[in-house]
């Protein structure tokens with residue numbers, strides 16, 4: 001299917017790495033994807049990401065960024081499993097993927113370690129292999145630290161940090177045994193800033209834990225051929241953020257972003273597909289901002 005695309009015949013510094021489509025991200029997100037033939041006619045050379053027939057699991061893949069990641073990996077040829085606590089939505093999303101089926105939906109609350117192990121066992125029984133795991137499930141609470149309670153931290157950290165840890169542990173055993181695998185954790189730029197535009201200190205702290213986990217696991221798993229990387233997205237409009245994104249907040253954020261827009265779920269999905277691919281075989285322990293340059297400001 002689609003691939004990293006290098007525009008032919010340009011200076012190296014002008015070359016654009018593109019997934020799926022030559023359009024800009026908003027057009028790509030909302031618009032139709034070009035066929036491979038159309039992209040070739042437009043002067044793009046396909047570079048195979050090597051994801052065909054790889055088995056991928058996306059936690060929290062039923063909606064939002066996770067659904068975009070699932071779609072992108074499926075377009076790249078992966079057999080994608082949607083693992084989500086909303087099982088009905090997971091089934092609908094899995095069935096709507098290219099070559100998808102609701103049979104590749106699994107009920108999963110990432111915060112429940114035993115349930116996570118069982119869900120990964122179910123996938124392994126069905127597929128006999130596990131190549132890519134994207135730890136994407138997350139929750140946001142917005143309040144000032146002084147107004148937050150121990151229960152708020154429990155709720156945020158159980159999903160955002162313990163949940164990622166549970167899934168990394170469950171994924172690591174078959175991957176280490178196979179001597180290969182790709183884990184991509186979805187952190188946030190709020191990890192670097194102790195919160196952010198709409199996320200608060202609790203959220204940022206949980207995401208900082210994801211970054212530390214990613215670095216440590218990259219070191220521990222590297223000798224066995226398993227890479228562990230993270231994506232640090234800036235704010236994207238999804239169910240998680242919609243309520244906080246008033247016109248005023250959106251304008252304030254966009255004015256601070258050097259590339260002058262919010263992230264889209266497909267911006268994040270493209271970065272995940274790259275890190276999950278053979279093209280990223282010497283990259284581990286990286287935390288890749290997908291933020292339009294926001295961290296530079």
Ligand SMILES: NC(=O)c1ccc[n+]([C@@H]2O[C@H](COP(=O)([O-])OP(=O)(O)OC[C@H]3O[C@@H](n4cnc5c(N)ncnc54)[C@H](O)[C@@H]3O)[C@@H](O)[C@H]2O)c1
Nearest residue numbers: 060062063064065085109110137138188235236238239240
């Ligand atoms: N939206 C943003 O602006 C933004 C920015 C930076 C990072 N992120 C991160 O990206 C990830 C996805 O965010 P989103 O905006 O798509 O969120 P979303 O709320 O739109 O979707 C989250 C999905 O995760 C599932 N989920 C929630 N808790 C779960 C649990 N305990 N177990 C299993 N599934 C669970 C939900 O059912 C849903 O399908 C999160 O980790 C989030 O922190 C989002």
